[in-house]
Amino acid sequence: MTSKRPLGLPSVRLIVIAAVAGILAGAVAVYVTSMGSGNGEGGQGGGSLLTASAGQCEGSAELAKSVAGFSRGQVAAMVEAQPPRRIDLAFKGPGGQDIKTADLSGKTVLVNLWATWCVPCREEMPALNALQVKMGGKDFEVVAVNIDTGSDEKPKKFLEDYKIDRLGFYRDSSMGVFNAVKKEGLAFGLPATLILDKKGCLISSMNGPAAWDSPDAAALVKAAIGS
Incomplete structure (x- = not known):
């Protein structure tokens, strides 16, 4: 692990960006304006599927409301899901295997969509790594999904160069996962973050970066875990 960050002064940079994101919470915050279409919004080639099945998320509304109470400071841009729904x-x-977020049910999951060409994403990754170090385990995991097109070489090199050593290497080179989340109105650009409860139900989301290694983030995640 390391405190090395891509642009040299990440803590200050992220504090400023996250503060602005908090002011703009609920508004369209475009961090990346040039996005490819991938293999279509249907999720071909490792894309994604969103299932709007609120009935399966009965009981998640109370948790979502509780977590919303911790959307402040460095994570003020987190927005309560209304209503929570299965995603x-x-x-x-x-390992290169096909996986779905449903396979991760039983634990709270923070899904973050990122790319090496997204500057705020690059700044955010060490903080996500630190969050996984601090809170990752049987009850919680940071699932950072890289959406660079092409081979795995560039994102792997970025993670190696900046010693992002505690996050699993999750990938969707088709960008289908981003397109599906965007279609649902949950992503206007990158990075985009979703918090899913133990049933796989969306309880909170954010557009833009945050200081995930901050006390504010730890308190929000703890509330999402329900501990």
């Missing part, structure tokens, strides 16, 4: 995203797992 099943498909991508590649660390």
Whole structure:
């Protein structure tokens, strides 16, 4: 692990960006304006599927409301899901295997969509790594899904160069996962973050970066876990 960050002064940069994101919470915050279409919004080639099945998320509304009470400070841009709904995203797992967020049920999951060409994403990754170090385990996991097109070489090199060593290597080179989340109005650009409860139900989401290694983030995640 390391405190090295891509642009040298990440903590200050992220504090400023996250503060602005908090002011703009609920508004359209475009961090990346040039996005490819991938293999279509249907999720071909490792894309994604969103299932709007609120009935399966009975009981998640109370948790979502509780978590919303911790949307402040460095994570003020987190927006409560109204209503919480089942989201099943498909991508590649660390071993290159097909995986869905449904396979991760039983634990709270923070899904973050990122790319090496997204500057705020690059700044955010070490903080996500630190969050996984601090809170990752049987009850919680940071699932950072890279959506660079092409081969795995560039994102793997970025993670190696900046010693992002505690996050699993999740990938969707088709960008289908981003397109599906965007179609649902949950992503206007990158990075985009979703928090899913233990049933795989969306309880909160954010557009833009955050200081995930901050006390504010730890308190929000703890509330999402329900501990």
